[in-house]
Amino acid sequence: MKYFVTIGGRTVIVELDGEIVRVDGCQVAAQLEHTPGTPEIRIAIDGVATTVAVDARDRTLWRLVDRGSVREVVVEDERTRQIRLLAGAGKAVDGHAVVKAPMPGLVLRLLVAVGDEVTAGMPLLALEAMKMENELKAIGSGRVTGVLVRAGQAVEKGQKLLELGPLGPAIPLA
């Protein structure tokens, strides 16, 4: 399994291949041990052990406390990263954005309709790919201006799924 770990703007590629750990291509000996009843982890890398504590985490964001420092760490596997990169490809949303299929798959559900207002992180569409269900999420706020697929439709990698546009000016109350 290949993970892309981003800490303070730097991305490190960690490959876990059975028993082998490779960091940016270099093999290391790593051993991780939880301390029951605590958030503390003992991590030994090439024979040097330190304690790291796990604070909070969601799907990709982890907060590690290392020697008193609180470090935010983003961990993505290859698929998650690809989805993010592709979904984020049409970044705009301040302007216009097109959401494309990150991989070939089947549209399971449409979670938004034309005219819907979306905010960052809001799920837009559920796509089944490689027998896994993935939710494509909005990367910014905006309005859905076009839905180009329907539920049950098979899509190719890179196929346009949705169009997003900027939120229009607020309608004056008076």
Added chain:
Amino acid sequence: MTVPPRWRVLVANRGEIALRIMRACRDEGLETVAVYSDADRHAPFVRAADQAIRIGPPAPADSYLRIDALLAAAAESGADAVHPGYGFLSERAAFAQAVADAGLSFVGPSAAAIAAMGDKTSARRLMAAAGVPIVPGSADTLSDSDAAAAIAAGIGFPVLVKAVAGGGGKGMRVVRHPRELGAALTAASREAVKAFGDGRVYLEKYIERPRHVEIQILADHQRTIHVGERECSIQRRHQKLVEEAPSVAVTPALRERMGAAAIAAARAVGYRGAGTCEFLLGADGEFYFLEMNTRIQVEHPVTEAVYGVDLVREQLRIARGMPMSIPDGPVTPRGWAIECRITSEDPANGLLPSAGTITWIRAPAGPGVRWESGVESGSEVTLFYDSMLAKLIVHAADRPRAIDVMQRALAELVLVGVATNIPFHRRLLADLDFATGAIDIQFLERRADLLLPADDDATTTRLAIVAALLAEERRVSRRTGSPPVSTGDLNVARSAWRDTARRDALR
């Protein structure tokens, strides 16, 4: 001597100092009463007390600063005495007076002594009259540059031109040579007009690279003694971060001179109890009175370590009319003590206070380590109060060893849930200038780098491995349907990764 009555002491404070005082009360065989705001209902100091009384909402103005609520709590609990701790009402003469008027003992000096030291201008005059050295300067504002030149010559260069209405370095000029004085006066005055609408300036001796050195005082009804110095030069915006005792800059002879000056200062106001005279100590060994803190200090434990005394117990003894337990004669420091203030200030966010729930603390321990904390696992850190969570104090045979022990203790300390200044302490203690004791009150202005988060590739790599292994563990446990390894909460299953690691080790 009559046996003093068994007292019930109300602690009009919160956090680590409230707990510290309650422990001293226990050690002295006294009962304790805690007062707490709604934010502190579950705080360790509340549980430590024999009685606990709610005094109001979280904001200090609605709770810990309310004299009426505190006195009502004292009456309700049947308290005999009030210990004010530090901060809050500890240096309000009106509070000491109100406590006395209610027929209770105030664990501290008289209201008159607090008032005399509280007004900084009149305190300076009082100290000058008592022969305590103060920073030489022009008593009044300067009328013209000729008068200024005469005064500057009397003080001796370098001098500092300061705005009467000043603050924040505005309207301030360092003048090193007489010929620069005229221009500096004009510039400072012009700047002061712009900043404060008041162009009046005065002169003060400029002290090169001063250290903050303070003398601990104890006074009972018979004796006034000093218990040596503490150096508190590691400050940020006048907030002390690291303190030590003794000071590398203080010789036994200087200690006696500064001690004598502090004793004179205390006697001048009829001081009783524990107090601290703060001085600026110049590179030339000259020292100048800044102010007297008429209460227990945050950093009192470093003195306790090297002098083998319990200052809070002495406060309680003195307040009960007993003599202090420190024998007569000169006192000598033994070894070296350092204190690091652990604050909830986020280095990654401009050192602004961080709030949240402390989900986990592992406090350091072992030889020479003292942990004074107002929080524990589960404590909520709010923005209502001071950002200091705890104090870590170490004591060792000498300064280099004390630094080593502090490094070890900081490495043992695990605190999860809020960002803290622990990384700053680790960098400071590893710093070469700090190691040699080449510090002064501007040290952290010059070395702002120590306050900022620092990153190295090795750390990034290490954390990347940790994160990848955790992510893999979660993926595997999900796939196999075994209970998820949730390190976020405290129910931690066995590491799925460990088995792999074990196989690794066998290879």
